Amino acid sequence: MGDIDSTSFKGLTPVYRRGSFDQLHRWERRFIGYAVDGGLHLAFALVVWLGFAIALPDADLWWRFEVAVAGYALVSYAHRVLFQRRTGTTIGKALVGMSVVSEDTGARPSLLDLNLQWFIGATAVGAYMAYRLHELI
Template sequence: MGPRSVVALAIDVVLHTGIALAAALYVEIATTGSSAIAFLLTYVVTSLLHRIVVQRVTATTIGKALTGLQYIRTDTGGPPKVGSLILAWFAIAYGSLGTIPS
């Protein structure tokens, strides 16, 4: 992963985290639900939608767009397949588990 890819991923993570924090704050203030569950669910759903659905349609995420990157298929030059986006999402999610302190 090159430097622009790392920056793009960091931008996307900050975006997903911000949306999830807003949802958790709403749950904390306006309801009696668990803000931790709201944060986790919102983060996962936001990340999945952004990194799979948006990237499938536009071939880029907000982070990639801001750093001048796109996810283009090498065989056709077209947008990525949903399956490859799902695999990439799980690979990043799994790789992120190693950064969580125990």
């Protein structure tokens, strides 16, 4: 099945497949995988931002920002929960030979586990963004 890491998050454990990325340390594989996933989500949010700006050029800057954040959240959820549930990995994790399994069974994570993981991450990012925006205002 692969080499199971000792660190886990809410019962989910990363599994590192053997292959061309064996020369990379685990933290490097994680960083690259998460960076690719985050980059995909940000690219989608940018496309949504630009599409909204072209469709409604008179829209307020905050409306564009809110639409981009909603687009980011939508693609993040679809990719990190629905896609990962179906395939067992995300695009970024697959590129570095990594997947996530349930700590208890070694099978793909349940939809409940993935939803919980996504919600906790989205809440943390949302709280950080709110804090930073509050400092700007």
